[in-house]
Amino acid sequence: MRNLITFFILNLLCQSLTVNADELTVTLLGTGTPIPSIERFGSSTLIEHKGKYFLFDVGRGATIRLSQIGMYPSDIDNIFLTHLHSDHITGFDDFWITGGIWQRANTLNVYGPDGTKSFVEHTQGAFSLDAFYREKQSSLNLKGLEVNVTEIKEGLIYDEDGLKVSAFRVDHGAVEHAYGYRIDSDRHSVLISGDTTYSENLIANSQELDLLIHEVSVIEPKLLQSNPKLKSISKYHTSLQQLHKLVEKVKPQKTVLNHLLLIGSDETELSHLLETKFQDKNIDVGHDLMTIHLR
Numbered sequence: 275m276r277n278l279i280t281f282f283i284l285n286l287l288c289q290s291l292t293v294n295a296d297e298l299t300v301t302l303l304g305t306g307t308p309i310p311s312i313e314r315f316g317s318s319t320l321i322e323h324k325g326k327y328f329l330f331d332v333g334r335g336a337t338i339r340l341s342q343i344g345m346y347p348s349d350i351d352n353i354f355l356t357h358l359h360s361d362h363i364t365g366f367d368d369f370w371i372t373g374g375i376w377q378r379a380n381t382l383n384v385y386g387p388d389g390t391k392s393f394v395e396h397t398q399g400a401f402s403l404d405a406f407y408r409e410k411q412s413s414l415n416l417k418g419l420e421v422n423v424t425e426i427k428e429g430l431i432y433d434e435d436g437l438k439v440s441a442f443r444v445d446h447g448a449v450e451h452a453y454g455y456r457i458d459s460d461r462h463s464v465l466i467s468g469d470t471t472y473s474e475n476l477i478a479n480s481q482e483l484d485l486l487i488h489e490v491s492v493i494e495p496k497l498l499q500s501n502p503k504l505k506s507i508s509k510y511h512t513s514l515q516q517l518h519k520l521v522e523k524v525k526p527q528k529t530v531l532n533h534l535l536l537i538g539s540d541e542t543e544l545s546h547l548l549e550t551k552f553q554d555k556n557i558d559v560g561h562d563l564m565t566i567h568l569r
């Protein structure tokens with residue numbers, strides 16, 4: 275009898291270990307836009323799976339947010355860029371060079387749209403004197419500053435150790451090469467929209483999501499009507515009405531909003547609108563350092 279109980283306990287333990295082994299932990303490092311904000315840094319989302327870390331966009335302050343959760347850039351080997359708008363990449367130089375100073379052990383892989391190679395090379399060029407000084411003064415190992423860039427197309431771009439990352443095109447106006455990412459482990463799926471307006475292609479890539487991380491814009495209607503610039507900005511972001519239609523179609527288990535573009539509006543109003551128009555949708559306004567565990 276005792277053996278039987280031990281067997282059941284061990285079996286339960288093994289099952290829970292198996293479940294935990296496939297846990298995905300999502301941390302929003304930055305949920306802001308180009309508008310400077312101490313609360314909302316530039317776009318950046320960290321995903322952890324089986325002890326490996328993956329970074330999606332590296333906006334303003336990403337390295338600071340990492341330090342707030344006890345991490346260094348050198349803990350992360352793979353970065354995926356959605357597009358090359360500044361608010362998604364202005365944290366790259368800090369992330370890359372700080373990782374090098376902290377003796378990055380593995381070459382940093384950067385996946386991104388056309389133009390990523392040039393962006394990375396120019397950043398490296400801009401910091402070449404710094405690298406030279408550090409090598410002379412403190413024997414910095416320049417290997418830690420090497421970057422392996424892959425310019426992506428739609429489809430599967432990473433597949434290792436039970437984690438798949440796929441890219442798909444989104445609609446971000448003049449930004450010809452703008453992508454969203456879908457992340458699949460054995461049991462869980464997360465989708466990061468990147469910057470986009472309502473996108474049928476995003477919907478086509480959104481089957482059975484545990485978590486949808488999506489951008490949103492709320493621009494006060496009178497401002498929108500009277501300001502041609504805002505009107506054009508609104509065309510390449512997602513309004514609440516569009517978001518509602520999208521969530522209705524995709525039916526994710528949970529939706530978290532990031533990249534909050536609020537003009538003539540604020541978070542109180544956004545929360546109110548979500549409460550009244552999205553009652554049964556399990557949708558939250560994301561915030562920097564929000565963590566979601568998918569177990």
Ligand SMILES: [Zn+2]
Nearest residue numbers: 357359446469
């Ligand atoms: Zn953008």
Ligand SMILES: [Zn+2]
Nearest residue numbers: 307359361469
């Ligand atoms: Zn953006």
